[in-house]
Amino acid sequence: MPRETVAEFTIHSVQVLDEDGTIDAELAPSLTDDDLLECYTAMKRARRLDERAISLQRRGELGTYAPAIGQEAAQVGSAFALAADDWVVPSFREHPALLVRGTSPQSVLEYAMGMEEGAEIPADANALPPAIPVGSQPLHAVGVGWGESIQGRPNVALTYFGDGATSEGDVYEALNFAGVYDAQTVFVCQNNRYAISTRLEDQTAAETLAQKAVAAGIDGIRVDGNDVLAVYRVVSEAIERARQGEPTLVEALTYRRSMHTTSDDPSVYRDPEEADEWEARDPIVRFQVFLENQGILDADTKAQIDEQVEAEIAEAIDQANERRERLDPADLFEYVYAEQPPELERQAAAFEGDRDG
Amino acid sequence: MAERLRVVEAVRETLREELAADDSVVVYGEDIGRAGGVFRATEGLLEAHPDRVFDAPVAEAGIVGVGVGLAATGLRPVAEIQFQSFLYQGFHQLVQHVARMRSRTRGTVTCPMTIRTPYGGGIHALELHSESFEAGFAHVPGLTVVIPASPAETAGLLRSAIRSPDPVVFMEPTRLYRSVREEVPDEHEIPLGEARIVDTGEDATVIAWGSMLRETLDAVDSVETETGASIEVIDPRTISPLDTETIVESVRKTGRCVVVHEAPKTSGMAGEIIARINEEAFFYLEAPVERVTGYDVPVPLFAREDAYLPDATRIEAGIERVLES
Known part of the structure; x- marks a missing residue:
């Protein structure tokens, strides 16, 4: 047998709600009406935060901001599947997931205001701050998932990254380490079709991103990332496997409906018709149709949720602005080392001296 | 009971003791488990602690990156980069x-990780096995950069590095791994950020670290014998954050200074040390501060290595220049 097949692979794709909002009863996850409404509220909260943040940025009140419009199902569905002590290891477009995990809209805004305050992690939260360098954070999630396993704890680390990140060597190293160390880690790749302007077909010749798991010897699966129920189901299963030391790469197929960040103009590099097409496939609309058809969401509840979200975000904006006003730049010397080294003390004193004139 | 150890054994014994003393210590790196490390610095550790000593895939970004996550869960990762x-x-x-x-999260997430790595020339190694990039690491705020110069110093500083709440790049002079034995006190701990006055003197200060310290001491011996001058020798030990005070105090006393390192001259640590001397001791100087360093060339392959590395002769000439001016 000079030539034989020694390995083959298959990538599955899962959808629970079709584009008309009709559910596949067999694949439907068991979520209560309250859970479903909570998911819906979380998606609406994230969307509204993005809309407000973009307009604040346009008015000069925020720095560069990376909206997640169109990706709410991929993030809310996956974050909702985590248990309380599980970890989230995000990149910079993950506020829909972070809000589900208890991060306040205020923190998201503070980070976009250029304040480290927005990257503080509360003592009781298992999370790492947003990672700016593309594809650098999945390794941290492997370290977390492996560290939990070394210490005999069941907690899982879920990390988010995009299609562009899969071209980074660090992402491959992360998948490979996870396989070697049986890390309690779930990788959620949101394939939103664009890395800034670079289309997926210019990013990789691979047919799916899920299959990048195959080379690392771990499971890979694709899910309709605009279907919150499918994402919840697939990621829940991946989380349970991760608790047993079996990592999974989940490719959530979605679309970045808005700009990469407030610094770019997508009309330069993509056809407006494409964006219109994806507007029709918007994840919130699809879920809303389902909830309305099921009689879970009526006009009153919807109005109530909108009002609640609006109030929360308005309050968050006020609080973030207030914290910005209280910001003391002198504390930039404080957190570099556990104890301030003498040279930093000298620099801090010089700063104070210059400031006092 | 204090033992006479080589540098590489001091590394191994300190790792063994820290693994035993603290369940949160995790040791990992390429070939550090079954093989015991390419320099045998981790020999026997896997057998002693199979649940906390791990061979790593050949991926250095991975080794450093997973440390961030390990540390976040409460572990103290000690990684080896070969x-x-x-x-x-x-x-x-x-x-x-x-x-x-630490700074980007205002102290709410920290990374108490130690990265051990053999550095420097003098062992006739392959290309890119002899670098000395301490100035590059020292240029990164938040890192602590430590270079020991003897077995006892290795044990004492490595223990403090592992116990440090901050990330430490611990650079082990490959050339010294097996060169000398020295008594290493039990549970030896040397605070980070404190220089050591290796020899006291009145007429000039020579600053050197790692494997350059031994060359420096040889040079100082010759100069002292030949000229009768008395030379103070300082080993900063922690390259960053640097103990400026000890250096400045010495230079204020001697008025003359030579800084020695095997890294290239331009933007090397000597430049930074001289700048600090200028800030704090300029009016005490009797002569311009000398640098004896590697040249601004890529570290050559080993057939030309001796031409590149500062040796006792070059250091001696540097000391004589400051004494004469």
Whole structure:
């Protein structure tokens, strides 16, 4: 047998709600009406935060901001599947997931205001701050998932990254380490079709991103990332496997409906018709149709949720602005080392001296 | 009971003791488990602690990057990078995450990680196995950079590095791994950030670290014999954050100074040390401060290595120049 097949692979794709909002009863996850409404509220909260943040940025009140419009199902569905002590290891477009995990809209805004305050992690939260360098954070999630396993704890680390990140060597190293160390880690790749302007077909010749798991010897699966129920189901299963030391790469197929960040103009590099097409496939609309058809969401509840979200975000904006006003730049010397080294003390004193004139 | 150990044995014994003393210590790196490390610095550790000592895939960004996560869960990762040049593959993780985790989260997430790596020339190694990039690491705020110069110093500083709440790049002079034995006190601990006055003197200060310290002491011996001058020798030990005070105090006393390192001259640590002397002791200087360093060339392959590395003769000439002016 000079030539034989020694390995083959298959990538599955899962959808629970079709584009008309009709559910596949067999694949439907068991979520209560309250859970479903909570998911819906979380998606609406994230969307509204993005809309407000973009307009604040346009008015000069925020720095560069990376909206997640169109990706709410991929993030809310996956974050909702985590248990309380599980970890989230995000990149910079993950506020829909972070809000589900208890991060306040205020923190998201503070980070976009250029304040480290927005990257503080509360003592009781298992999370790492947003990672700016593309594809650098999945390794941290492997370290977390492996560290939990070394210490005999069941907690899982879920990390988010995009299609562009899969071209980074660090992402491959992360998948490979996870396989070697049986890390309690779930990788959620949101394939939103664009890395800034670079289309997926210019990013990789691979047919799916899920299959990048195959080379690392771990499971890979694709899910309709605009279907919150499918994402919840697939990621829940991946989380349970991760608790047993079996990592999974989940490719959530979605679309970045808005700009990469407030610094770019997508009309330069993509056809407006494409964006219109994806507007029709918007994840919130699809879920809303389902909830309305099921009689879970009526006009009153919807109005109530909108009002609640609006109030929360308005309050968050006020609080973030207030914290910005209280910001003391002198504390930039404080957190570099556990104890301030003498040279930093000298620099801090010089700063104070210059400031006092 | 104090033992007479070589540098490589001091590394191993300290790791063994720290693994035993603290359940949160995790040791990992390429070939450090079953093989015991390419320099045998981790020999026997896997057998002693199979649940906390791990061979790693050959991926330096991975080794550094997973440390961020391990540390976040409460562990104290102690990673080995097989040769310092290969830490360049993990440099982005070091700069972007390890070093700045504390400041970017205002102290709410920290990264108490130690990265051990053999560095420096003098062992006739392959290309890119002899680098000395301490100034590059020292340029990264948030990192602590430590270089020991003897077996006892290795044990004392490595223990403090592992116990440090901040990330430490611990650079072990490959050339000294097996060269000398020295008594290493039990549970030896040397505070980070404190220089050591190796020899006291009145007429000039010579600053050197790592394997350059031995060359420096040889040079100082010759100069003292030939000229009758008395030379103070300082080993900063912690390259960053640097103990400026000890250096400045010495230079104020002697008025003359030579800084020695095997790294290239331009933007090397000597430049920084001289700048600090200028800030704090300029009016005490009797002569311009000398630098005896590697040249501004890529570290050559080993057939030309001796031409590159500062040796006792070059250091002696440097000391004589400051004494004469």
